[in-house]
Amino acid sequence: MKPGFLLIIVLIPTLSATAATRFEFSGTAASGGTELYTEFHQVQGTCSDGQFAPKEHRVSYQRAGSDSLFAEKHLSYGEAPFTPSVSFRQPDFSEQLDIDYPNESEISIRWQAPESAPVAYELSRVNNLVVDAGFDHFVRANWAALNAGESLSFQFLAPTRGEHYEFTLEPISTGRLDADLEVQIRPAGLLLRFLVDPILLGYRADGALTHYLGLTNIRKNTDTNHTAHIRYQVLQLPNCELTR
Numbered sequence: 001m002k003p004g005f006l007l008i009i010v011l012i013p014t015l016s017a018t019a020a021t022r023f024e025f026s027g028t029a030a031s032g033g034t035e036l037y038t039e040f041h042q043v044q045g046t047c048s049d050g051q052f053a054p055k056e057h058r059v060s061y062q063r064a065g066s067d068s069l070f071a072e073k074h075l076s077y078g079e080a081p082f083t084p085s086v087s088f089r090q091p092d093f094s095e096q097l098d099i100d101y102p103n104e105s106e107i108s109i110r111w112q113a114p115e116s117a118p119v120a121y122e123l124s125r126v127n128n129l130v131v132d133a134g135f136d137h138f139v140r141a142n143w144a145a146l147n148a149g150e151s152l153s154f155q156f157l158a159p160t161r162g163e164h165y166e167f168t169l170e171p172i173s174t175g176r177l178d179a180d181l182e183v184q185i186r187p188a189g190l191l192l193r194f195l196v197d198p199i200l201l202g203y204r205a206d207g208a209l210t211h212y213l214g215l216t217n218i219r220k221n222t223d224t225n226h227t228a229h230i231r232y233q234v235l236q237l238p239n240c241e242l243t244r
Helices: 003-017 134-141 143-147 190-195
Strands: 018-031 034-048 051-063 069-076 085-090 095-100 106-112 119-124 152-158 163-171 181-187 199-203 209-219 225-236
Touching: 018 051, 018 209, 034 225, 085 209, 119 163, 134 143, 134 163, 134 199, 143 163, 143 181, 181 190
Parallel strands: none
Antiparallel strands: 018 034, 018 225, 034 051, 051 069, 069 085, 085 095, 095 106, 106 119, 152 163, 163 181, 181 199, 199 209, 209 225
């Protein structure tokens, strides 16, 4: 057999096992029956062994009744779907947030809050860390366990506090969301439970997010963020499964 022909045969399984694909969805945020804004999500990724793996994720935000953007977010996952790097900009409030990883053991946070001096935090990475939209992929990675009624512990990064805290992800049935799987994210510590409300999430049977109910990253004013119910709609599924 010619060497060139052998090389082609060897490469065929590799190329078919990993292929580029895209996942798109939008979400409409409302509070008290009033529509606040719409999110548009574009996630570039790959199909690896039949399952979607995110690589780059861009989010654009438009206020209700407007076509102009008022905020943007870019996440880069690399090989770590639970801990993406994050770049978030909300110009109306002069807010900027950047989360990066200088090396395998450190987290670097730069935050410019409204009407405040910029702050910087350097943290050590911990096991079971989840950052920002990494929660979505953490849910899918534990799909079978959650559908079996199991609860999971993880460390959730609170970037504006410069700290990570232990949280619990657990299946729940509130009747508030029209979803095939309903879960909540809540602080594990008793004290933090009095300060931080749980986040409710709804998912379709195929693993697509349908609902987010809780505190958002979008500002209501210089002091507080919106708490909203975001209802999501799939625009384009990737060419492989979201869950297993």
